[in-house]
Amino acid sequence: MKPKAIWNELKFGERTFFPAVRILEEMKEVVFDKSFLKHANMDMELYFMFRDVSKDGEDEKRIKEKGLRYDITIMPAKRLGLEFVKTAGHYHPFLPDSDITYPEIYEVLEGEAHYLLQCREEERGTEKITDVVVVKAKKGDKVIIPPNYGHVTINPSETTLKMANWVARAFSSIYEPMRRKGGAAYFELTNGEFIKNENYEEVPSIRFLRPSATWIKEIGLSKEAEMYELLREPQKLDFLTNPNLLWGR
Numbered sequence: 001m002k003p004k005a006i007w008n009e010l011k012f013g014e015r016t017f018f019p020a021v022r023i024l025e026e027m028k029e030v031v032f033d034k035s036f037l038k039h040a041n042m043d044m045e046l047y048f049m050f051r052d053v054s055k056d057g058e059d060e061k062r063i064k065e066k067g068l069r070y071d072i073t074i075m076p077a078k079r080l081g082l083e084f085v086k087t088a089g090h091y092h093p094f095l096p097d098s099d100i101t102y103p104e105i106y107e108v109l110e111g112e113a114h115y116l117l118q119c120r121e122e123e124r125g126t127e128k129i130t131d132v133v134v135v136k137a138k139k140g141d142k143v144i145i146p147p148n149y150g151h152v153t154i155n156p157s158e159t160t161l162k163m164a165n166w167v168a169r170a171f172s173s174i175y176e177p178m179r180r181k182g183g184a185a186y187f188e189l190t191n192g193e194f195i196k197n198e199n200y201e202e203v204p205s206i207r208f209l210r211p212s213a214t215w216i217k218e219i220g221l222s223k224e225a226e227m228y229e230l231l232r233e234p235q236k237l238d239f240l241t242n243p244n245l246l247w248g249r
Contacts, residue, residue, distance in 0.1 A: 007048050007074055013055025019048035019074070027080075027088055030183035032195065036081025046085055047075040053164075059231060066234050067169045067241050072109070075153070075161040082189050084114075084154050089184050090173035091120060091150035095243070103243050104145040104167045106153075107227040108137045111161035114154040115143050118185050118203075120177065127177070129185050129203045134194070140223040141211040147243050150177070152184045164227055168241045218246060 010017040024031075025042040050072045054060040063070060078085040092101040106115065119131040135143050145151050155161040178184055185203040186194045194206055219236050221227070230236050239245045 007045070007076065010050045010053065010072060010074075012050075012053055012072070013059070015053075015055065017050045017053055017072075019050050021048055022046050022088065024080075029179045030088055031080050032083045032183065032187040032189070033081025036083075040081075044078075046078065047073055047087065049073050055228075062231060062234070064169065066237065068237060069167055069169050069171065070164065070228060070231075071167070072162065072164045073153075075111075075155045075163075077111075077155055077158050077160060079190055083187055084156050084190055086152050086154040086188075088175055089150065089152035089178040090175045091177055092145070092147075093170075093172055093174060100147040100243050100247065101149075102168045102171050103147050103240060103246075104151075104165055104171070105227070105237075105240065106137075106143045106145070106163055106165045108139050108141050108143075109162040109164055110139055111155065111159045112139075112157040113137045113143075113161050113163055114156050114188060115145070116152045116154060116184050116186060116188070117145060117149045118151070119149050121148075129200060131207070132185050132204055133207045133209055134188075135209050135211055137211050142221050142223070142227060143211050147247055150174075150184070152178075154188050156188065166227065166230065166237055166240060170241075 024040055024044040024046060027046060028037055031037055053070050053072050054063055075085060094101050115135040115137060117133040118129050121128050121130055137143050181197065181199045183197050185197050185200050186206060187197060188194050196203060219239060
């Protein structure tokens with residue numbers, strides 16, 4: 001059963017969930033078109049985050065026992081001046097006693113999404129972006145955010161984007177590095193052009209990938225099967241809490 005949602009609440013299974021709402025004021029540092037901000041309503045609601053979603057109490061218990069969290073985000077079609085509406089962008093924390101960060105997996109439930117991923121390394125206090133990837137996804141597509149990549153989700157369409165994600169329960173997003181840089185390494189404009197963020201010294205050219213190229217086949221996912229139902233095959237989600245299953249070093 002697909003979730004039926006309105007923006008201020010989500011009906012899912014037997015339950016109703018209410019969102020955390022991201023407004024423009026919280027995004028002003030990472031918006032490309034600064035002239036747009038001068039006249040914009042800073043209370044504009046950009047997207048709606050329904051966290052820790054489950055269909056019933058039994059599923060909730062099973063999700064927690066696996067150390068996981070299932071979220072749904074709804075992003076209406078909007079424009080931020082010259083730029084498409086997008087998420088604030090964040091990096092993931094490192095696993096304890098490790099140099100590898102937690103991965104994440106997304107599914108497009110409705111609409112379209114462009115996932116902009118960037119690999120960030122730090123050496124002697126200096127940040128370096130070593131890889132930038134854009135994955136263009138449509139309904140049913142699954143996209144994995146691999147370890148050591150931050151990401152931004154963009155809604156490049158005229159329809160509402162609804163997406164879900166599985167992530168480790170210990171996960172807490174890290175927003176400050178992208179906020180400090182004024183956004184990700186590239187901005188996607190409404191004319192389809194990707195513009196380099198001049199606050200980064202050097203960044204590689206964008207690699208454009210299909211969703212099937214991002215480790216989806218390795219964990220046995222298909223476009224037809226809903227990602228929530230992985231709860232019935234929980235071993236397929238073990239890589240979220242133990243990334244070495246896919247990215248062993």
